Amino acid sequence: MNSVIRTYELTKTVKGKHIVSNIHLHVKQGEIYGLLGPNGAGKTTIMKMLTGLIIPTSGEIMLFGRKLAETSKESLKRVGSIIEYPIFFEHLTAMENLQIHCEYLGFYDKKAIHRALDMVQLKGIENQKVKDFSLGMKQRLGIARAAITKPELIVLDEPTNGLDPIGIKDMRDLIRTLNLEYGITFLISSHILGEIEQVADRIGVIRNGRLVNEVSLPDIRQQRTDYIELVTSNVPRTAYLLEHELHITNMKIVQGKKIRIYDEGISVGQISRLLVSQNIEIEEIQKHTSTLEDYFYHQIQGGEQLDQVNGTGMEKAGTH
Amino acid sequence: MIKLMELEWRKLERTKVIGEVIFYWVIMMFLPVFFIKVVFAELPTVDFGDSYAAALDLMLLIQAGNLLFGASLINHVFIEEYKNKTIALSFGYPLSRQKLVMAKVLFIAVAVFCCTLVSFLLAGVTTYAVDQVQDVISGVPTLADLLTYAARMIIHSIMIALASLIPLFAFGLWIRLVIPTVICAIVLMQLPTIFSMLRITVNTDLLYSILSILGVASAVLSVKLVNKVGDL
Numbered sequence: 001m002n003s004v005i006r007t008y009e010l011t012k013t014v015k016g017k018h019i020v021s022n023i024h025l026h027v028k029q030g031e032i033y034g035l036l037g038p039n040g041a042g043k044t045t046i047m048k049m050l051t052g053l054i055i056p057t058s059g060e061i062m063l064f065g066r067k068l069a070e071t072s073k074e075s076l077k078r079v080g081s082i083i084e085y086p087i088f089f090e091h092l093t094a095m096e097n098l099q100i101h102c103e104y105l106g107f108y109d110k111k112a113i114h115r116a117l118d119m120v121q122l123k124g125i126e127n128q129k130v131k132d133f134s135l136g137m138k139q140r141l142g143i144a145r146a147a148i149t150k151p152e153l154i155v156l157d158e159p160t161n162g163l164d165p166i167g168i169k170d171m172r173d174l175i176r177t178l179n180l181e182y183g184i185t186f187l188i189s190s191h192i193l194g195e196i197e198q199v200a201d202r203i204g205v206i207r208n209g210r211l212v213n214e215v216s217l218p219d220i221r222q223q224r225t226d227y228i229e230l231v232t233s234n235v236p237r238t239a240y241l242l243e244h245e246l247h248i249t250n251m252k253i254v255q256g257k258k259i260r261i262y263d264e265g266i267s268v269g270q271i272s273r274l275l276v277s278q279n280i281e282i283e284e285i286q287k288h289t290s291t292l293e294d295y296f297y298h299q300i301q302g303g304e305q306l307d308q309v310n311g312t313g314m315e316k317a318g319t320h
Numbered sequence: 321m322i323k324l325m326e327l328e329w330r331k332l333e334r335t336k337v338i339g340e341v342i343f344y345w346v347i348m349m350f351l352p353v354f355f356i357k358v359v360f361a362e363l364p365t366v367d368f369g370d371s372y373a374a375a376l377d378l379m380l381l382i383q384a385g386n387l388l389f390g391a392s393l394i395n396h397v398f399i400e401e402y403k404n405k406t407i408a409l410s411f412g413y414p415l416s417r418q419k420l421v422m423a424k425v426l427f428i429a430v431a432v433f434c435c436t437l438v439s440f441l442l443a444g445v446t447t448y449a450v451d452q453v454q455d456v457i458s459g460v461p462t463l464a465d466l467l468t469y470a471a472r473m474i475i476h477s478i479m480i481a482l483a484s485l486i487p488l489f490a491f492g493l494w495i496r497l498v499i500p501t502v503i504c505a506i507v508l509m510q511l512p513t514i515f516s517m518l519r520i521t522v523n524t525d526l527l528y529s530i531l532s533i534l535g536v537a538s539a540v541l542s543v544k545l546v547n548k549v550g551d552l
Contacts, residue, residue, distance in 0.1 A: 053411045054551055070547055076414040083412075087405050091333045100327060104413045 002029040003065065004153050004185045005050060010059035012045050020045045020209045023059070027187055029152075032179055034200030035189040036296060042209040043189040044084060047157050050187070051081045064152065077105055080146030081155040085162075086138045090131035094122060094141055097130060098148060107149045116144040120174065136167040143174060147184070154178065155187045160195055168195070175199050193296050205296065220295055228261045228268055231284035235259060238280055245274055257283075324415075324423030325430065331406070332396055341435050344389055348439050349446040351382045353456050372461040376469060379443060380476055380524060384509045386436040390484020391505035393428045394492040402496045417546045421493075425485060425539045433481035440473040476528070482539075483508060483531035489538040494549045 005027035012020040020042040027033040035043045048054040050061060052073050061068040063075035088097050098113045117123045120140035133141065139159065146154050159175070160168045176199060178184045190196040196203060197217065205213045232238045235257055242248045242261065250262040261271070268285055275282050355378060356368050368378040401407040410420050451457050461469075487504040491497055507514075508531060515522045542550075 051412050053408050055547055070416055070418075073414040073416065076412060079412075081412060083408065084405075087408060089331055089406055090404070092331070096330070100330060101409070103323070103327060104410070104415070 003027065004029050004063070005033075005187065006062040007046075007050075008060040008062075010046065010049060010061060011057050012042075012049060012054065013057040018209055020049070023211050025204060025211060026214070027153075027185060028202075029185055030179070030183050031201040032175065032186040032188065032199050034196035034203045035187065035206055036191070036193060036196055036203050037189075037206030038191050041191075041206040043191075043206050044157050045209075046206070047081070047083050047155050047187070047189060051079060051083060051155055052076050053083060077149070078152045079155060080149065080151040080153070081157075082139070082142040082146055082159065083155070083157045085135075086142030086145075088130040088138065088141065091129060093127050093129055094133070095126040097141070098126075098145055101145050102148060105149055112148055112150075116148040117141075119147070120144045135162045136164065139163060139167065139171065140174075143171070147178060147182075150182065151184065153185045153187065157189050158191070159188060160190070160192075172199055203296075226262075226264070226287065226289050228266065228271065228285065228287050229254075230259045230261065230271065230282065231257055232259070232275070232280060232282055233257065234280055237278075238275060241274060241278055241280070242271070246270060260288075321419075321423055321426065324420070325427040328397060328424055328427040329431075337392075337396065340392060341389065344385065344435065345439050345442050348382055348385055349442045350450075351385075352378055352443055352447045353450045353454070355382070356456050357454070370457075371459050372457055372465040373468070375447065375457050376465070376472060377524070379440065379447075379469075380472065381512055382443065383436055383440055383476060384480060384512075386432055386439060386480050387484050387505045387509045388502070389435050390428060390432045390481070391487060391501045393431055393484075394488050394501050395498050397424045397428060398488070398492040399496045399498055399501065417550060418543050421543050421546045421550070425488065425542060428488075429481045429485060429539075432484045433477050436477040436480045437473060440469075440477060444469060444473070479528040479532045482533075482535035483528065485535035485539045485542075486531065487538070488535075489541040489545075493542050493546065 003026060005025055007023050007025040010020060010023040010025070011018065023046060025046070035046065037043050045054070049056045050063070050068075052068065052070075055070060064078055066072070066075045068075055089100070092100070094117070095113065098116070102108065102113065114123065114126075117126050120143050122137065122140055122144060125137075130138065130141065139162070143156075143159075146156070156175070160171050163171060172195075175186055175188070179186055186199075188196065188200065200217060202214065202216045203220075204211050205215075230238065235253060239251070239253065239259060242251060242259070246266060248261055248263045248266060252260050252262075254260055268287055272282065272285060352368075352375060356375070360368060368375050398407075401410070411417060413420075447456065448461065484505070486508060487501040491501040491504060511527060511531075512522065512524055515527075
């Protein structure tokens, strides 16, 4: 599959501080790629560099196989974008904004403007000034502008920010439609997993300006892990018993008094019976299925929320 | 480039800008008569009303007011675009920033040139018309006066257009502040008066030539360094 975006060691430094470091991003043609990370992780900076809004400090961006630089921005003709929030000349009408946009791109097709407005359900209000639009209408107009010239790539930074639930659903449907019907590749950022999970094919996790992982959603779903979580006041002895009596090796201690057991084939009943027979108090025991949220939480937090394994020779859970 | 300049015009709040231009024109139409008949009427050392040739010097000083229009355009075309982040739209187009800035600079220069040229014409015609009724200037304009006025009108309009770019690099592109931009234009506009108050004799043509060169330097710096100082 062809690459639409490829970056090599993409870095942005501002006043000596690394905002984004050594990003190797790879977005394939026709996919919806989600950039996931907490606020301030560097998602917007990456998107700004990819769309020519800011100049990278170092590294290289290839769009459609061609290098993007200040002196060679031709490939941006094939890109539509909304970065941060939809920006318009507020004193101009929706139609005037779209016409100016098209003329900057050397694209003259009035019918395409009407089609784009129709697609985002803004037909009939094209002669209203943008300053009178609600945020949802501006988002839709932004999508119309991004899609008007039939780009091959659309970059959307937090596209559902400020939208009501219906607006969010409409936006999601629009992204899917443009992707499926027109084959447009999407790069979307969000700090909300639930949002990105519903549209993205692959997700890149950004933490502290670094791309820490790139995974496809079907892969992650396969990796979902079940575990038993046990809360007890005597963790060292419990861990010793689990290892020596039940031969459990794949477990870890979390937050000092919880033990998570990842070994398949061990039931809650077996553990309960052992601990009761050894007179160890069980405060809580429960079977969990780790969710996508757990997976990404761990990715984004870098596992810092999970305690280190104690010194009894236990392994860290393989998938975490 | 002409297309890019046209787009700069279309992006502006045109009603506001046209209103501003009309305001400048109306004020500057009547200022020569006002100065000769009211401000300098009791000052025997000031001789702008002695002849049409003498009145020309006053015209040149008054038309420097168009530098303020240049500052206003720097505000609309650069500072407001950075403030509203609409400049980000331009940076996202497949055009180099240098080309975009060049189009903006040329747009400002051409707009100030045209505005100053029309202002000269209106002020000249109004002063002549009022003179027919009120006897403002002694004598009648000769053909030589008219030719000199036409030539100075064009040359001075070019100089004002170029000098109006002086605040562009430091205040328009770099620190992006409206008030310093306007103050800079006011100081430039008042330079001959400031020198006169300090009893420093300065050749006005030389002064405006230097200001024009500084304006060109500011424009060149803006185009050359936009990638360094013009980032979002």
